[in-house]
Amino acid sequence: MRPYPLLTCLLLALALPPARAEAAPPAPPQEAAPAASRVAIVEADADDPLVREAATRLRAELGAAGFEVVSVPRARDADARPRDGDARAALERAARDEGAFAAAAIFRSRAGATADLWIVDRVTQKTVVRTVEVAGAAAPSVMAVRAVELLQASLLEANLLTSRPPPGGGAAGSVAVPDDVRRWMAPVRRQAAADPAAERPGMLAGIGVEAGLAALQSTGGIGPALGPALRLSYGGGAAGGGVLPAGLAARLTFAGPTLAPALGDARALGTVSVRQEMALLEAVWALETGGAVSPVLSAGVGGFHLFISGDPLPPLRSATGEVWSVAAALGAGAGLRVTERAALLLDAHAIFAEPRAVVTLGGERLGSAGRPTFAGFLGLLVRL
Structure with a gap:
């Protein structure tokens, strides 16, 4: 064997730089995902299959929303239906x-x-209760969905989810809004903001003043008569108080004096001029439709x-007379929002009066009012 090939391999091995094994740089540590917010469900009555199934479905609803749901057993000696x-x-x-932002039962x-x-819920420090029917096979599912809606309504009403409260600035026992709760509530806030009727006060909410025209027409032949009308109202709703429910209002209506064409024949017996006035105390209900037009009913x-x-004409002599009557009225119409x-x-009323007013001249009956008299109102309502 000739030594030249072996010697050449040795020289090349010495000339090459030695390979150095270097450790790969360590991978950056992965940031841990934030823990899901907790909701505690207090086991109210494990012996009631309906309540037990509803609680199971509620856990599934909240778990699907991304929350950590923990069950809290109640004391064994606790009543099935405790005091509030x-x-x-x-x-x-x-x-x-449990460090939960809300609890349910x-x-x-x-x-x-x-x-x-x-x-x-500890975010708003509120307790809300809703009573639901438990009849039917879908009752457990309905209860679970209603419980979720109730939690969302409680969080939404406080309007605290638009900004995180400053550290240490909240009330004792309150908690900051977790990010996952904020994300969960985002579609609900958008839906509430998109609904113009959600925060808009009722058409008759608060104190209102309405001025306009009244037109009267009696089936007994008196009219048509035109005159001014004034209405004062107070209603419940977002701008009203808690005395009346939303949409319901009390209203005082004053109409008159209204003037109608003279009755009679100027060439036979003469004529009679008629003037009418009216005052009503009404209960008014405006049905909020969410649109610009709302139906209005009254009594x-x-x-x-x-x-x-x-x-x-002679030999008859001029005379005056008046009739005061108790009146009852039923009305229906509509309101068109011009501004907030x-x-x-615009509404129409049927008015029934007792006693009925009858106009006669020389023993001849010319007309009557109040059995019934129809009244139409057109006015501009301004809420103060």
Whole structure:
């Protein structure tokens, strides 16, 4: 064997730089995902299959929303349907002990045919309760969905989800809004903001003043008569108080004096001039449709006044007379929103008066009013 090939390989091996094994740089540590917010569900009555199934479905609903759901057993000696103060205290304690932003429980009502959904959320420090029917095969699912809606309504009403409260600036016991809760509530906030009727006060909410025209026409032949009309109203709703429900209002209506064409034949017996006034105290209901136009219904009682002045031909002599009557009225119409504080109202009323006013001249009957008299109102309502 010739030594030259072997010597060449050795020289090449010495000339090459030695390979150095270097450790690969360590991979950056992955940031841990934030823990899901907790919701505590207090086990109210494990012996009731309906309540048990509803609680299971509620856990599934909240789990699907991305929350961590923990079950909190109740004390064995606790009543199946505790007093309101006890239920609230138990929920608040469960949420605090578990570090949950909210706690929920489902209790069978005393009536048996309904269940009470209890929600305590530590973000708004509110306790809300809703009673739902438990009849039918879908009752557990309905209760679970209603409980989720109740929690969302509680969080939405406080309007705290638009900005995180400053550290240390919240009330004692309150918690900052977790990011996953904020994301969960985002579609609900957008839907509420897109609904123009969600925060808009009712058409008759608060104190309102309406001025316009009134037209009267009696089936007994008196009219048509035109005159001014003034209305004062107070209604419940976002701009009203808690005295009346939303959409319902009390209203005072004053109409007159209205002037109608003279009755009679100027060439036979003469003529009679007629003047009418009316005042009503009404209950008014405006159905909010979410649009610009809302139906309006009303019913009321009050007084009706008819005054006549005769201008007869001789040998008859001029005379005046008046009739005061108790009146009842039923009305229907519609309101058109012009602005948030102004609306045009158009409605018609049927008015029944007792005693009925009858106009005669020289023993001849010329007309009557109030059996019934139809009244039309057109006015501009301004909420103060």
